[in-house]
Amino acid sequence: MKTSKKVKSVPPSGIREFFELVVGMDDVISLGVGEPDFVTPWRIRESGIYSLEAGYTSYTSNKGLLKLRKLISEKIRNEYSKNFDPQNEVLITTGVSEAYDLAIRAIVDEGDEVVIMEPSYVSYNPCVNFAGGKVKKVTTELKNGFKPNFEDIKQKITDKTVAIVINYPNNPTGTCISKEKLKNIFKIAKENDIWLISDEIYSDMVFEGEKTSSLEIKNAKDNLILLDGFSKSYAMTGWRIGYAVGKEEIIKTMNKIHQYTMLCAPILSQKAAIEALKNARPDVEEMINKYRRRKKLVVNKLEKIGLDHYEPDGSFYVFPKITSTNLSSKEFAEKLLDRKKVAVVPGTAFGEAGEGFIRISFSTGKKELNLALNKINDFVKNQR
Amino acid sequence: MEIGEKETEILNILQDDGKISLENLSDMVDLDKDEVKEMVEGLENNGYIKKYKAVINWEKLEKEPAYASINIKVELSREGGYDKIAERIAGFPEVENIRLISGEYDLRIVVKGGSMRDIADFIAEKISPLENVRDTVTHFVLKTYKKDGEKLFEQAEDRRIQISP
Numbered sequence: 148m149k150t151s152k153k154v155k156s157v158p159p160s161g162i163r164e165f166f167e168l169v170v171g172m173d174d175v176i177s178l179g180v181g182e183p184d185f186v187t188p189w190r191i192r193e194s195g196i197y198s199l200e201a202g203y204t205s206y207t208s209n210k211g212l213l214k215l216r217k218l219i220s221e222k223i224r225n226e227y228s229k230n231f232d233p234q235n236e237v238l239i240t241t242g243v244s245e246a247y248d249l250a251i252r253a254i255v256d257e258g259d260e261v262v263i264m265e266p267s268y269v270s271y272n273p274c275v276n277f278a279g280g281k282v283k284k285v286t287t288e289l290k291n292g293f294k295p296n297f298e299d300i301k302q303k304i305t306d307k308t309v310a311i312v313i314n315y316p317n318n319p320t321g322t323c324i325s326k327e328k329l330k331n332i333f334k335i336a337k338e339n340d341i342w343l344i345s346d347e348i349y350s351d352m353v354f355e356g357e358k359t360s361s362l363e364i365k366n367a368k369d370n371l372i373l374l375d376g377f378s379k380s381y382a383m384t385g386w387r388i389g390y391a392v393g394k395e396e397i398i399k400t401m402n403k404i405h406q407y408t409m410l411c412a413p414i415l416s417q418k419a420a421i422e423a424l425k426n427a428r429p430d431v432e433e434m435i436n437k438y439r440r441r442k443k444l445v446v447n448k449l450e451k452i453g454l455d456h457y458e459p460d461g462s463f464y465v466f467p468k469i470t471s472t473n474l475s476s477k478e479f480a481e482k483l484l485d486r487k488k489v490a491v492v493p494g495t496a497f498g499e500a501g502e503g504f505i506r507i508s509f510s511t512g513k514k515e516l517n518l519a520l521n522k523i524n525d526f527v528k529n530q531r
Numbered sequence: 532m533e534i535g536e537k538e539t540e541i542l543n544i545l546q547d548d549g550k551i552s553l554e555n556l557s558d559m560v561d562l563d564k565d566e567v568k569e570m571v572e573g574l575e576n577n578g579y580i581k582k583y584k585a586v587i588n589w590e591k592l593e594k595e596p597a598y599a600s601i602n603i604k605v606e607l608s609r610e611g612g613y614d615k616i617a618e619r620i621a622g623f624p625e626v627e628n629i630r631l632i633s634g635e636y637d638l639r640i641v642v643k644g645g646s647m648r649d650i651a652d653f654i655a656e657k658i659s660p661l662e663n664v665r666d667t668v669t670h671f672v673l674k675t676y677k678k679d680g681e682k683l684f685e686q687a688e689d690r691r692i693q694i695s696p
């Protein structure tokens with residue numbers, strides 16, 4: 148029987164491919180995990196349990212519980228003095244994953260182009276392709292701290308471009324972006340009358356320097372589709388809950404898809420998210436402190452091992468360069484797994500621009516992190 | 532000794548893991564090992580770090596000592612306030628901690644003993660007869676679930692898939 152050509156034409160996920168190698172191996176220390184090692188803070192889990200007990204098991208309105216939308220709107224107003232009407236400008240989704248897909252489908256027609264920075268999060272390109280669009284890649288480089296170049300973005304804009312996608316703090320590079328650069332990217336969006344999709348799922352996880360959110364930019368709302376969620380900051384990956392904010396026109400269009408394809412995000416997760424926003428700030432701070440310490444540990448170790456890298460500004464990833472070992476990303480990851488039983492993700496899983504790099508996640512306890520990095524050290528010394 | 536950002540960070544890290552290696556500690560606070568060593572010694576010598584202890588799950592060994600929490604009502608005498616009586620009680624090694632509390636009672640102490648009998652004897656012989664002690668209530672501990680911020684019951688293992696985006 149037939150399956151879609153369009154879907155077939157999208158290459159398989161590099162992450163998945165590597166996962167197949169790791170799965171079934173015993174005693175592997177994995178630095179390849181893209182989610183927090185903490186379980187959801189107890190107060191959030193407890194409120195989920197309470198909601199179940201109280202019988203919250205139904206659908207909610209398509210856009211999500213108004214109380215949750217109000218809390219999100221309030222949070223944005225308090226932090227950035229920007230107003231998003233909880234009735235029409237906030238949409239609760241099943242994770243940023245859904246929110247991103249909705250945003251893309253809401254704006255892309257066959258043949259439209261979307262500009263994406265590489266290395267990039269794994270879903271960005273495929274979702275554009277599924278929607279019939281074309282990806283225009285802007286390569287970011289270690290020597291620039293993986294920050295995109297204004298001119299490079301500008302060059303990729305054609306009359307078919309409908310959006311630019313950005314993600315800071317970034318998965319996989321851990322980089323953030325300065326307000327100045329953000330302003331410039333907004334300028335491009337404004338001048339060309341296109342959307343700026345900003346995936347800020349790691350927005351709480353900024354270690355040093357100022358937090359760089361698109362919400363800080365003046366008149367951002369005109370072009371912005373902001374995506375954020377609970378998976379990372381609140382260690383709630385399995386709850387599948389996130390949100391999009393933007394002006395009414397775009398949220399309405401996204402909701403049109405959402406109402407038919409998802410109906411609504413799980414009520415249990417929405418209830419838990421309310422608790423998260425209301426009371427879990429101290430839990431988040433505690434987790435971020437741990438990530439910060441581990442980041443220091445990892446970058447200092449990488450320094451000693453002699454692997455060139457950009458010290459992450461945020462997220463829980465670092466993206467060291469491994470070309471000094473004369474191995475490709477894939478070879479490095481496979482050999483390291485085979486010889487040392489340490490799993491990292493080959494940089495190529497995040498696009499061609501990731502060749503020569505690996506992604507190390509420090510959402511792992513200190514003990515395992517130490518052990519794994521010592522093994523990486525042995526491995527690298529033997530390779531050279 | 533001045534307690535700045537680095538010192539506070541060191542205290543926080545050590546409170547969580549008193550056995551952390553000097554190398555890890557110095558990596559985490561971004562200072563040379565020598566500097567960190569000196570700082571830690573300073574914190575020790577100036578009484579910011581009292582000592583390093585293990586949190587032991589005696590229950591698992593089934594050799595747990597008996598514990599009781601005792602509320603004490605104190606009648607203050609003319610000389611010396613709560614501090615004086617608290618210091619006096621603190622002298623007994625059986626007493627694990629003492630806190631001044633609000634409410635009906637004044638002091639709450641936790642006493643450790645080989646058995647409930649030992650604790651009962653200790654209260655009867657050493658605490659109740661004290662001149663300033665008017666009244667005590669003793670609550671024996673039946674089971675400990677969390678101690679010094681550490682949960683003592685079995686916790687979920689890492690259930691994450693090994694590689695994810």
Ligand SMILES: Cc1ncc(COP(=O)(O)O)c(C=O)c1O
Nearest residue numbers: 242243244268318376378389696
């Ligand atoms: C940059 C980025 N966006 C989105 C997601 C997906 O998040 P969610 O769990 O909210 O779907 C991830 C998860 O790894 C991510 O790293």
